Amino acid sequence: MTEAEIRDLLVELGASLFARGYSVGSAGNISVRLPDGYLMTPTNSSLGRLQADRISKLDKDWNHVGGDKPSKEVFMHRAVLTARPEAGAVVHLHSTYATAIGCLAAPGESAPIPPLTPYFVMRVGRSLPVIQYYRPGDGAMEQEIHAAAKGARAMLLANHGPVVSGKNLVDAVYAAEELEESAKLALMLRGQKARELTPAQVDDLLSTFG
Numbered sequence: 001m002t003e004a005e006i007r008d009l010l011v012e013l014g015a016s017l018f019a020r021g022y023s024v025g026s027a028g029n030i031s032v033r034l035p036d037g038y039l040m041t042p043t044n045s046s047l048g049r050l051q052a053d054r055i056s057k058l059d060k061d062w063n064h065v066g067g068d069k070p071s072k073e074v075f076m077h078r079a080v081l082t083a084r085p086e087a088g089a090v091v092h093l094h095s096t097y098a099t100a101i102g103c104l105a106a107p108g109e110s111a112p113i114p115p116l117t118p119y120f121v122m123r124v125g126r127s128l129p130v131i132q133y134y135r136p137g138d139g140a141m142e143q144e145i146h147a148a149a150k151g152a153r154a155m156l157l158a159n160h161g162p163v164v165s166g167k168n169l170v171d172a173v174y175a176a177e178e179l180e181e182s183a184k185l186a187l188m189l190r191g192q193k194a195r196e197l198t199p200a201q202v203d204d205l206l207s208t209f210g
């Protein structure tokens with residue numbers, strides 16, 4: 001895809017996430033890896049009303065080179081994209097159910113959502129590390145997120161929200177949506193004897209689709 005097509009797709013998917021309540025107000029941010037740098041949603045922008053030509057552009061060294069001022073969470077996106085060379089995009093949301101799990105789970109936990117459905121396993125994977133609380137935009141989070149991203153496609157920031165990567169923008173958005181639905185299921189089924197996928201079923205999914 002050309003950069004112009006990716007910008008348009010970012011606008012479209014941002015609006016779609018916003019319209020369905022995955023983000024509200026100016027919450028959340030998205031980054032995409034390009035051959036010559038990165039695209040990033042501007043700080044304080046609503047995912048519902050992004051403008052293609054105002055999306056921030058950063059060069060390969062993460063210097064701001066075009067568009068509006070980038071998200072204050074550049075550190076978070078840089079942490080994931082440098083830890084996972086195979087990742088092409090990162091989606092950070094404050095989506096309600098995943099954030100709720102991030103308020104219940106203990107920092108350091110690695111699987112706060114059980115493997116209930118195949119698509120959660122296929123898109124998010126086996127581990128979902130819970131990162132300790134940092135103030136939004138605090139560069140101190142970079143090291144911990146970088147370390148966690150080496151072994152996980154997605155993570156939950158305690159009391160804040162999910163950070164999800166994918167091989168490209170569409171993939172990262174799908175994974176963020178699947179994570180939110182699984183968090184919702186996990187909370188609906190909390191305290192009940194829900195059947196989980198077995199370790200063998202999880203292995204089978206990951207070896208087939210991982």
Ligand SMILES: O=C(CO)COP(=O)(O)O
Pocket residue numbers: 026027028029041042043044045070071072073092136137
């Ligand atoms: O989600 C957010 C902070 O964590 C939104 O921040 P930005 O508006 O700077 O992207």
Ligand SMILES: [Zn+2]
Pocket residue numbers: 027028092093094136160161
């Ligand atoms: Zn946030």
